[in-house]
Amino acid sequence: MTARKPLIAGNWKMFKTGPEAAETASRLKDLVSDVADVDIMVAPPFTAIAVVKELLRDSFVHVGGQDLFWEVEGAYTGQISAPMLKAAGCTHVIIGHSERRQFFEETNDSVNKKVRAALSEDLIPVVCVGESEAERESNLTSAVVQNQLEEGLAGLTSEEAQYLTVAYEPVWAIGTGKTATTEQAQEVHEFIRERLKTTYGNQVANVVRILYGGSVKPNNIGELMAMADIDGALVGGASLDADSFAAIVRF
Numbered sequence: 001m002t003a004r005k006p007l008i009a010g011n012w013k014m015f016k017t018g019p020e021a022a023e024t025a026s027r028l029k030d031l032v033s034d035v036a037d038v039d040i041m042v043a044p045p046f047t048a049i050a051v052v053k054e055l056l057r058d059s060f061v062h063v064g065g066q067d068l069f070w071e072v073e074g075a076y077t078g079q080i081s082a083p084m085l086k087a088a089g090c091t092h093v094i095i096g097h098s099e100r101r102q103f104f105e106e107t108n109d110s111v112n113k114k115v116r117a118a119l120s121e122d123l124i125p126v127v128c129v130g131e132s133e134a135e136r137e138s139n140l141t142s143a144v145v146q147n148q149l150e151e152g153l154a155g156l157t158s159e160e161a162q163y164l165t166v167a168y169e170p171v172w173a174i175g176t177g178k179t180a181t182t183e184q185a186q187e188v189h190e191f192i193r194e195r196l197k198t199t200y201g202n203q204v205a206n207v208v209r210i211l212y213g214g215s216v217k218p219n220n221i222g223e224l225m226a227m228a229d230i231d232g233a234l235v236g237g238a239s240l241d242a243d244s245f246a247a248i249v250r251f
C-alpha cells in the first residue's frame with residue numbers, strides 16, 4: 001500500500017460531447033461525494049472542460065487537460081495553452097500520453113517544454129512514460145523509461161520536480177484489456193522512484209505520485225493499489241462510465 005495519498009485520474013480521450021460529459025460528471029459527483037481519502041481527477045476533451053468544471057465546482061473532483069501547448073499565446077491554430085487551462089479551472093494536465101507520442105509526433109523534447117509550461121502555471125503535469133510491446137520483449141523497458149524521464153524532465157530542479165505526477169503506462173496495456181501483472185507494474189514503479197531519487201533526492205522521490213495506467217478496471221485496481229510504489233491510476237476506457245470509475249476510486 002502506498003504511503004502517499006492516492007490519485008485516481010480519468011482520461012476521457014476524444015469521447016463525450018459537452019452534454020454527455022456533463023451527464024457523466026454529475027453522476028460521478030454524486031457517486032464520490034463522500035470520498036476524501038483519494039484525490040480524483042477527470043480530463044474531459046477541451047470542449048467539455050468548462051461545463052464539467054462548473055458541475056464539479058463544489059466537489060473534490062479535480063479537472064485536468066489532456067494536453068497543452070508550451071507557448072502562452074500566439075498564432076498557433078488549434079492549440080491550447082497552460083494559462084487557458086488554468087483559467088478554465090484545471091489543476092492538472094496529462095502530458096506525453098502514448099497516443100500523442102504515436103499519432104501526434106509528441107517527443108521527449110516536446111514533453112519537456114510542456115512540463116515547464118504546466119509548472120509555470122501551477123498545473124500538475126501528469127507525465128506519461130511506458131514501453132511498447134516490442135521494447136518489453138527486447139528487455140528495453142528500463143532503458144526506454146529512463147530515457148523518457150531523463151529527456152522529458154530535463155533541467156527541472158528538485159523544487160519543480162516535487163510537483164510532478166508520473167504515470168507509468170505500458171503501451172501494450174492501453175485499451176487492450178491486457179494489464180501488466182502487479183509485479184511487472186511494481187518493478188517499473190520502483191525503478192521510476194529510484195530514478196527520481198537519484199536525480200532529485202529522497203524527499204522528492206517520496207512525494208511524487210506514480211500512477212499505473214493500462215486497462216485498469218474495478219476488478220484489478222485493488223491488487224495494483226496493494227503495491228508499495230503504485231500511488232493511483234490513470235484510467236482510460238473504464239473512466240467513461242461514472243459507475244465503473246467510481247468503483248475504481250473506491251478500490
Ligand code: PEP
Nearest residue numbers: 174175213214215236237
Ligand atoms: C489511458 O488512456 O491512459 C489508458 C490507460 O487507457 P485504458 O485504461 O483504456 O487502457
